[in-house]
Amino acid sequence: MTNFFCLKWGNKYSYDYVNRLFNSLKKNYKKNFNFHCLTDDSLGLVSDIEIHKLPITFLKYPRTKIFTSEKICYFNDFKKISGKKAWFDLDILIQQDITDLIEMNHNKPRFIMNYWRDPTSHLKNYSLMTTPLNSSFVAWQDDVGYNLYEDLILNEEKAFFTYPSFDKYIFYQCYRKNKINLWDKGIVYNYNIGAEYPNDLEPKKFKSEYRICLFNTSHKAWARPNETQIELHESDGWAKEMWESYD
Protein backbone atom coordinates (compact mmCIF):
# COMPACT_ATOMS: atom_id res chain seq x y z
CA MET A 1 0.00 0.00 0.00
CA THR A 2 1.22 3.48 -0.85
CA ASN A 3 1.43 6.09 1.89
CA PHE A 4 1.21 9.84 1.37
CA PHE A 5 2.13 12.46 3.97
CA CYS A 6 1.76 16.13 4.68
CA LEU A 7 2.53 18.52 7.55
CA LYS A 8 0.18 21.18 8.83
CA TRP A 9 1.11 23.44 11.72
CA GLY A 10 0.05 26.87 12.84
CA ASN A 11 -2.62 28.77 10.97
CA LYS A 12 -0.89 29.76 7.73
CA TYR A 13 -2.86 27.15 5.81
CA SER A 14 -6.42 26.07 6.61
CA TYR A 15 -7.79 22.54 6.72
CA ASP A 16 -9.04 23.12 3.15
CA TYR A 17 -5.45 22.78 2.00
CA VAL A 18 -5.17 19.30 3.54
CA ASN A 19 -8.59 18.05 2.45
CA ARG A 20 -8.13 19.28 -1.11
CA LEU A 21 -4.65 17.75 -1.33
CA PHE A 22 -6.16 14.45 -0.17
CA ASN A 23 -8.95 14.67 -2.74
CA SER A 24 -6.54 15.65 -5.52
CA LEU A 25 -4.56 12.50 -4.79
CA LYS A 26 -7.72 10.41 -4.91
CA LYS A 27 -8.26 11.77 -8.39
CA ASN A 28 -4.66 11.66 -9.62
CA TYR A 29 -3.26 8.47 -8.09
CA LYS A 30 -4.75 5.28 -9.44
CA LYS A 31 -3.84 2.87 -6.66
CA ASN A 32 -4.94 2.48 -3.08
CA PHE A 33 -3.23 4.69 -0.53
CA ASN A 34 -3.26 5.91 3.03
CA PHE A 35 -3.08 9.63 3.65
CA HIS A 36 -1.34 10.87 6.80
CA CYS A 37 -1.39 14.39 8.17
CA LEU A 38 1.08 15.37 10.89
CA THR A 39 -0.50 18.29 12.64
CA ASP A 40 -1.06 20.33 15.79
CA ASP A 41 -4.70 20.91 14.84
CA SER A 42 -6.80 18.23 13.16
CA LEU A 43 -10.04 20.21 13.30
CA GLY A 44 -11.85 20.16 9.96
CA LEU A 45 -9.83 17.35 8.42
CA VAL A 46 -11.88 14.66 6.72
CA SER A 47 -12.20 11.42 8.64
CA ASP A 48 -10.32 9.24 6.10
CA ILE A 49 -7.12 11.10 6.87
CA GLU A 50 -4.83 9.47 9.44
CA ILE A 51 -3.82 12.06 12.00
CA HIS A 52 -0.43 12.06 13.74
CA LYS A 53 1.27 14.44 16.12
CA LEU A 54 4.04 16.66 14.76
CA PRO A 55 7.51 15.12 15.22
CA ILE A 56 9.34 16.46 18.25
CA THR A 57 12.81 15.10 17.45
CA PHE A 58 14.31 18.52 16.74
CA LEU A 59 12.03 20.60 18.94
CA LYS A 60 14.97 21.93 20.98
CA TYR A 61 16.23 23.95 18.00
CA PRO A 62 14.65 27.26 17.01
CA ARG A 63 12.19 27.22 14.10
CA THR A 64 14.53 29.56 12.21
CA LYS A 65 17.09 26.76 11.94
CA ILE A 66 16.60 24.03 9.31
CA PHE A 67 13.05 25.30 8.90
CA THR A 68 10.77 22.30 8.23
CA SER A 69 13.32 19.81 9.58
CA GLU A 70 10.24 17.78 10.54
CA LYS A 71 10.20 16.46 6.98
CA ILE A 72 13.31 14.37 7.53
CA CYS A 73 11.51 12.57 10.36
CA TYR A 74 9.27 10.84 7.81
CA PHE A 75 12.31 8.71 6.92
CA ASN A 76 12.55 7.47 10.49
CA ASP A 77 9.04 7.57 11.90
CA PHE A 78 7.54 5.66 8.96
CA LYS A 79 10.52 3.55 7.89
CA LYS A 80 8.85 0.31 8.96
CA ILE A 81 5.97 0.84 6.57
CA SER A 82 6.94 -0.81 3.30
CA GLY A 83 5.97 0.35 -0.16
CA LYS A 84 5.93 3.60 -2.07
CA LYS A 85 5.72 6.86 -0.15
CA ALA A 86 5.63 10.57 -0.91
CA TRP A 87 5.28 13.78 1.01
CA PHE A 88 3.64 16.91 -0.33
CA ASP A 89 3.71 20.50 0.86
CA LEU A 90 0.20 21.88 1.29
CA ASP A 91 0.66 24.75 -1.15
CA ILE A 92 0.77 22.66 -4.29
CA LEU A 93 -1.74 21.79 -6.94
CA ILE A 94 -1.72 18.31 -8.46
CA GLN A 95 -2.91 18.77 -12.02
CA GLN A 96 -2.57 15.34 -13.56
CA ASP A 97 -2.13 11.65 -12.85
CA ILE A 98 1.05 11.08 -10.85
CA THR A 99 0.77 7.28 -10.52
CA ASP A 100 3.83 6.59 -12.67
CA LEU A 101 5.91 9.10 -10.69
CA ILE A 102 5.12 7.36 -7.42
CA GLU A 103 5.55 3.88 -8.88
CA MET A 104 9.07 4.59 -10.20
CA ASN A 105 12.00 2.96 -8.50
CA HIS A 106 13.06 5.31 -5.72
CA ASN A 107 16.36 3.92 -4.52
CA LYS A 108 17.06 7.38 -3.11
CA PRO A 109 14.56 10.06 -2.05
CA ARG A 110 13.63 12.14 -5.07
CA PHE A 111 13.48 15.94 -4.70
CA ILE A 112 12.52 18.84 -6.97
CA MET A 113 15.15 20.86 -8.81
CA ASN A 114 14.04 24.45 -9.38
CA TYR A 115 14.41 24.37 -13.16
CA TRP A 116 12.86 27.85 -13.27
CA ARG A 117 16.04 29.27 -11.74
CA ASP A 118 19.28 30.07 -13.55
CA PRO A 119 21.16 26.76 -13.27
CA THR A 120 24.48 28.53 -12.81
CA SER A 121 23.42 30.83 -9.99
CA HIS A 122 23.87 28.26 -7.24
CA LEU A 123 27.29 27.39 -8.66
CA LYS A 124 28.38 31.00 -8.80
CA ASN A 125 27.01 31.70 -5.33
CA TYR A 126 27.85 28.42 -3.70
CA SER A 127 29.35 29.95 -0.58
CA LEU A 128 26.32 32.24 -0.23
CA MET A 129 24.04 29.29 0.51
CA THR A 130 21.95 29.49 -2.61
CA THR A 131 19.93 26.37 -3.21
CA PRO A 132 18.28 25.14 -6.40
CA LEU A 133 16.51 22.34 -4.49
CA ASN A 134 12.96 22.17 -3.31
CA SER A 135 11.31 19.69 -0.98
CA SER A 136 7.65 20.39 -1.79
CA PHE A 137 7.17 16.96 -3.38
CA VAL A 138 9.46 14.10 -2.39
CA ALA A 139 8.98 10.41 -3.16
CA TRP A 140 10.76 7.39 -1.73
CA GLN A 141 10.07 3.78 -0.85
CA ASP A 142 10.49 1.35 2.05
CA ASP A 143 13.33 2.42 4.35
CA VAL A 144 15.14 4.48 1.71
CA GLY A 145 16.11 7.87 3.17
CA TYR A 146 16.76 6.58 6.66
CA ASN A 147 20.47 7.31 6.03
CA LEU A 148 19.57 10.98 5.58
CA TYR A 149 17.80 11.01 8.92
CA GLU A 150 20.70 9.22 10.57
CA ASP A 151 23.20 11.71 9.12
CA LEU A 152 21.23 14.62 10.51
CA ILE A 153 21.04 13.00 13.93
CA LEU A 154 24.81 12.44 13.88
CA ASN A 155 25.49 16.03 12.80
CA GLU A 156 22.53 17.80 14.36
CA GLU A 157 24.44 20.38 16.38
CA LYS A 158 26.52 21.46 13.39
CA ALA A 159 23.62 21.29 10.95
CA PHE A 160 21.16 23.31 13.04
CA PHE A 161 23.90 25.87 13.70
CA THR A 162 24.62 26.27 10.00
CA TYR A 163 21.49 25.96 7.89
CA PRO A 164 18.39 28.17 8.02
CA SER A 165 16.23 25.88 5.90
CA PHE A 166 15.66 22.20 5.21
CA ASP A 167 16.20 22.64 1.47
CA LYS A 168 19.59 24.28 2.03
CA TYR A 169 20.66 21.48 4.35
CA ILE A 170 19.56 18.85 1.83
CA PHE A 171 21.38 20.61 -1.01
CA TYR A 172 24.68 21.14 0.78
CA GLN A 173 24.86 17.89 2.72
CA CYS A 174 22.80 15.32 0.81
CA TYR A 175 22.81 16.40 -2.84
CA ARG A 176 26.54 17.20 -2.63
CA LYS A 177 27.17 13.63 -1.49
CA ASN A 178 24.88 12.15 -4.15
CA LYS A 179 22.40 10.84 -1.58
CA ILE A 180 19.25 12.02 -3.34
CA ASN A 181 17.68 11.85 -6.80
CA LEU A 182 15.85 14.60 -8.68
CA TRP A 183 12.62 14.78 -10.64
CA ASP A 184 13.16 15.31 -14.34
CA LYS A 185 12.28 18.54 -16.09
CA GLY A 186 8.67 18.82 -17.24
CA ILE A 187 7.01 17.54 -14.05
CA VAL A 188 6.85 20.45 -11.61
CA TYR A 189 6.59 24.19 -12.24
CA ASN A 190 6.14 27.29 -10.12
CA TYR A 191 2.95 29.36 -10.36
CA ASN A 192 4.74 32.50 -9.21
CA ILE A 193 7.82 32.20 -11.43
CA GLY A 194 7.35 29.87 -14.37
CA ALA A 195 8.62 26.50 -15.56
CA GLU A 196 12.07 26.68 -17.06
CA TYR A 197 14.90 29.19 -17.16
CA PRO A 198 15.38 31.29 -19.26
CA ASN A 199 12.61 30.92 -21.85
CA ASP A 200 9.54 29.79 -19.94
CA LEU A 201 9.19 32.25 -17.09
CA GLU A 202 5.65 33.52 -17.20
CA PRO A 203 4.02 33.58 -13.75
CA LYS A 204 0.37 32.54 -13.27
CA LYS A 205 0.14 30.78 -16.62
CA PHE A 206 -1.50 27.32 -16.68
CA LYS A 207 0.89 24.71 -18.05
CA SER A 208 -1.30 21.74 -18.78
CA GLU A 209 1.57 19.38 -19.62
CA TYR A 210 3.01 19.59 -16.08
CA ARG A 211 1.85 17.32 -13.26
CA ILE A 212 2.29 19.57 -10.26
CA CYS A 213 2.20 23.32 -9.72
CA LEU A 214 4.00 24.82 -6.71
CA PHE A 215 2.92 28.03 -5.06
CA ASN A 216 5.79 28.48 -2.69
CA THR A 217 6.55 32.09 -1.96
CA SER A 218 9.78 31.67 -0.03
CA HIS A 219 11.66 33.48 -2.83
CA LYS A 220 10.08 36.84 -1.91
CA ALA A 221 13.31 38.46 -0.80
CA TRP A 222 15.12 37.99 -4.09
CA ALA A 223 12.23 37.80 -6.55
CA ARG A 224 12.62 39.35 -9.99
CA PRO A 225 10.22 42.21 -10.78
CA ASN A 226 7.86 40.07 -12.88
CA GLU A 227 7.56 37.28 -10.30
CA THR A 228 4.45 37.12 -8.17
CA GLN A 229 3.99 35.93 -4.59
CA ILE A 230 0.48 34.56 -4.67
CA GLU A 231 -0.59 31.84 -2.28
CA LEU A 232 -2.87 29.10 -3.55
CA HIS A 233 -5.89 30.48 -1.63
CA GLU A 234 -5.27 33.94 -3.12
CA SER A 235 -5.15 32.69 -6.69
CA ASP A 236 -7.87 33.25 -9.23
CA GLY A 237 -8.82 31.88 -12.64
CA TRP A 238 -7.68 28.37 -13.53
CA ALA A 239 -5.80 27.73 -10.27
CA LYS A 240 -8.70 28.68 -8.02
CA GLU A 241 -11.08 26.68 -10.15
CA MET A 242 -8.93 23.56 -10.09
CA TRP A 243 -8.21 23.83 -6.36
CA GLU A 244 -11.89 24.23 -5.49
CA SER A 245 -12.77 21.32 -7.75
CA TYR A 246 -11.05 19.11 -5.19
CA ASP A 247 -13.72 19.77 -2.56
Added chain:
Amino acid sequence: MINMLDYEYVFRRFKRKSHISLIDKTLNCMMNFYDNSKVNILCSWFCERDIFFLKKMGYKLEDCFFYDYDEIVHNENIKITNNCFLNDIIFDKLLIDGLKIHRYCEYTYPIGKIYHGDFILCGNDEKSLHICNPIESIQQLIDQNELNEVYYSDSWNVRREYDSKKLTYYMVAGKK
Protein backbone atom coordinates in the same frame (compact mmCIF):
# COMPACT_ATOMS: atom_id res chain seq x y z
CA MET B 1 28.25 23.59 -20.31
CA ILE B 2 28.90 26.83 -18.45
CA ASN B 3 31.02 29.48 -20.07
CA MET B 4 33.93 30.40 -17.83
CA LEU B 5 33.35 34.05 -18.66
CA ASP B 6 30.20 33.78 -16.55
CA TYR B 7 32.45 33.32 -13.55
CA GLU B 8 34.35 36.57 -13.94
CA TYR B 9 32.47 38.21 -11.15
CA VAL B 10 33.36 35.34 -8.83
CA PHE B 11 37.02 36.04 -9.51
CA ARG B 12 36.44 39.74 -8.94
CA ARG B 13 35.31 38.97 -5.39
CA PHE B 14 38.68 37.39 -4.81
CA LYS B 15 40.48 40.57 -5.86
CA ARG B 16 38.69 42.76 -3.33
CA LYS B 17 40.95 44.75 -1.00
CA SER B 18 39.18 43.34 2.06
CA HIS B 19 39.98 39.80 0.98
CA ILE B 20 43.59 40.61 0.10
CA SER B 21 44.17 42.25 3.48
CA LEU B 22 42.66 39.19 5.17
CA ILE B 23 45.19 36.93 3.44
CA ASP B 24 48.10 39.24 4.20
CA LYS B 25 47.22 39.69 7.87
CA THR B 26 46.82 35.97 8.51
CA LEU B 27 50.04 35.03 6.72
CA ASN B 28 51.90 37.76 8.56
CA CYS B 29 50.52 36.41 11.84
CA MET B 30 51.60 32.91 10.86
CA MET B 31 55.18 34.10 10.24
CA ASN B 32 55.33 35.84 13.62
CA PHE B 33 53.78 33.21 15.87
CA TYR B 34 54.04 29.75 14.36
CA ASP B 35 56.76 27.47 13.05
CA ASN B 36 54.62 24.53 11.87
CA SER B 37 55.92 22.91 8.72
CA LYS B 38 52.37 21.94 7.66
CA VAL B 39 49.87 24.68 6.86
CA ASN B 40 46.18 24.16 6.12
CA ILE B 41 44.01 26.87 4.68
CA LEU B 42 40.40 25.98 5.46
CA CYS B 43 37.64 27.49 3.32
CA SER B 44 40.55 28.58 1.20
CA TRP B 45 38.75 30.39 -1.60
CA PHE B 46 41.19 30.95 -4.51
CA CYS B 47 44.67 30.04 -3.31
CA GLU B 48 46.85 31.92 -5.79
CA ARG B 49 47.92 34.69 -3.41
CA ASP B 50 48.47 32.24 -0.56
CA ILE B 51 50.72 30.11 -2.69
CA PHE B 52 52.69 33.09 -3.93
CA PHE B 53 53.48 34.23 -0.39
CA LEU B 54 53.90 30.78 1.13
CA LYS B 55 56.59 30.07 -1.47
CA LYS B 56 58.27 33.39 -0.74
CA MET B 57 58.21 32.61 2.97
CA GLY B 58 60.06 29.37 2.31
CA TYR B 59 57.22 26.89 2.83
CA LYS B 60 57.33 23.68 0.85
CA LEU B 61 54.18 23.58 -1.26
CA GLU B 62 53.79 19.86 -0.63
CA ASP B 63 53.18 20.78 3.04
CA CYS B 64 50.51 23.37 2.28
CA PHE B 65 46.91 22.17 1.94
CA PHE B 66 43.82 23.99 0.74
CA TYR B 67 40.23 22.98 1.45
CA ASP B 68 37.14 24.46 -0.15
CA TYR B 69 33.73 22.97 -0.95
CA ASP B 70 33.04 25.31 -3.86
CA GLU B 71 33.60 23.46 -7.12
CA ILE B 72 34.41 26.58 -9.15
CA VAL B 73 37.07 27.52 -6.63
CA HIS B 74 38.40 23.97 -6.52
CA ASN B 75 38.65 23.73 -10.31
CA GLU B 76 40.81 26.84 -10.34
CA ASN B 77 42.94 25.82 -7.38
CA ILE B 78 43.72 22.41 -8.84
CA LYS B 79 45.44 24.17 -11.73
CA ILE B 80 47.94 25.59 -9.22
CA THR B 81 48.36 22.81 -6.66
CA ASN B 82 47.44 19.18 -6.27
CA ASN B 83 47.11 19.75 -2.53
CA CYS B 84 43.64 21.22 -2.78
CA PHE B 85 40.60 19.29 -1.68
CA LEU B 86 36.92 19.64 -2.52
CA ASN B 87 35.65 19.24 1.01
CA ASP B 88 33.35 20.75 3.57
CA ILE B 89 35.68 21.11 6.56
CA ILE B 90 32.79 21.06 9.02
CA PHE B 91 30.72 18.13 7.78
CA ASP B 92 33.24 15.88 6.01
CA LYS B 93 35.35 13.57 8.13
CA LEU B 94 38.90 14.89 7.64
CA LEU B 95 42.19 14.38 9.44
CA ILE B 96 44.04 17.68 9.37
CA ASP B 97 47.50 18.02 10.96
CA GLY B 98 49.42 21.24 11.43
CA LEU B 99 48.41 24.87 11.58
CA LYS B 100 44.84 25.57 10.52
CA ILE B 101 43.97 28.97 9.12
CA HIS B 102 40.26 29.77 8.82
CA ARG B 103 39.49 33.26 7.54
CA TYR B 104 35.72 32.91 7.23
CA CYS B 105 34.56 31.87 10.67
CA GLU B 106 31.35 33.84 10.20
CA TYR B 107 30.27 31.25 7.61
CA THR B 108 30.78 28.12 9.67
CA TYR B 109 30.22 26.23 12.86
CA PRO B 110 33.26 26.84 15.11
CA ILE B 111 36.08 24.64 13.81
CA GLY B 112 37.73 24.52 17.22
CA LYS B 113 34.88 22.25 18.30
CA ILE B 114 35.97 19.74 15.64
CA TYR B 115 39.76 20.03 15.34
CA HIS B 116 42.64 20.46 17.79
CA GLY B 117 46.04 22.17 17.60
CA ASP B 118 47.19 25.54 16.30
CA PHE B 119 44.75 27.97 14.75
CA ILE B 120 44.57 31.36 13.13
CA LEU B 121 40.91 32.34 13.06
CA CYS B 122 39.22 35.32 11.45
CA GLY B 123 35.67 36.41 11.02
CA ASN B 124 33.55 39.52 10.58
CA ASP B 125 30.30 40.82 11.98
CA GLU B 126 28.19 40.67 8.82
CA LYS B 127 24.59 39.65 9.44
CA SER B 128 22.73 37.99 6.60
CA LEU B 129 20.65 34.88 5.93
CA HIS B 130 23.67 33.00 4.62
CA ILE B 131 25.88 33.98 7.57
CA CYS B 132 25.31 31.52 10.40
CA ASN B 133 27.93 32.83 12.80
CA PRO B 134 28.57 36.61 12.77
CA ILE B 135 31.78 37.26 14.73
CA GLU B 136 31.40 40.24 17.04
CA SER B 137 34.47 40.04 19.26
CA ILE B 138 37.85 38.44 19.75
CA GLN B 139 36.51 36.81 22.89
CA GLN B 140 33.75 35.15 20.86
CA LEU B 141 36.37 33.51 18.63
CA ILE B 142 38.33 32.34 21.67
CA ASP B 143 35.27 30.95 23.49
CA GLN B 144 33.55 29.35 20.50
CA ASN B 145 36.68 27.58 19.40
CA GLU B 146 37.66 26.59 22.93
CA LEU B 147 41.17 28.04 22.61
CA ASN B 148 43.18 27.62 25.79
CA GLU B 149 46.24 29.58 24.64
CA VAL B 150 46.11 32.88 22.75
CA TYR B 151 49.25 34.26 21.08
CA TYR B 152 47.88 37.24 19.27
CA SER B 153 44.65 39.04 18.46
CA ASP B 154 43.64 41.94 16.27
CA SER B 155 40.59 43.68 14.88
CA TRP B 156 40.11 46.15 12.06
CA ASN B 157 37.36 47.94 10.19
CA VAL B 158 36.68 47.56 6.50
CA ARG B 159 34.39 49.47 4.17
CA ARG B 160 33.38 46.76 1.70
CA GLU B 161 33.96 47.83 -1.89
CA TYR B 162 30.79 46.69 -3.62
CA ASP B 163 28.15 47.88 -1.16
CA SER B 164 30.10 50.26 1.13
CA LYS B 165 28.99 48.20 4.10
CA LYS B 166 31.13 48.76 7.19
CA LEU B 167 32.38 45.51 8.71
CA THR B 168 34.67 44.75 11.60
CA TYR B 169 37.04 41.82 11.32
CA TYR B 170 38.40 39.94 14.33
CA MET B 171 41.44 37.69 14.32
CA VAL B 172 42.91 35.36 16.92
CA ALA B 173 46.01 33.16 16.85
CA GLY B 174 45.94 30.42 19.45
CA LYS B 175 45.88 26.80 20.38
CA LYS B 176 43.37 24.25 21.55
